Amino acid sequence: MLSPVCVVDTNIAVSGLISADRSSPPARILNAVLDGIVLYLMSRGLLDEYFSMLRCPARVRRHRCTDDEMNRVPACLVANSM
DSSP states (O other), X not given: OOOOEEOOOHHHHHHHHHOSOTTSHHHHHHHHHHTTSSEEOOOHHHHHHHHHHHTOHHXXXXXXXXXXXXXXXXXXXXXXXX
């Protein structure tokens, strides 16, 4: 069976990251993407937007994200994209 292919908006990715509820729809979508269950379309512009959203200093401080955590998400997104 083929994996579904989609475009994952940056709002979904960021909401999935910061959600306290791991069963929320954004968290489930992000986890499916990071686990390679859902393939998605990636463009340079979308990747730049992901990096911009994930590197926002206020967001990093508020959610106490490490550099490794912030770098893992774009790396996984690129690895699992089309």
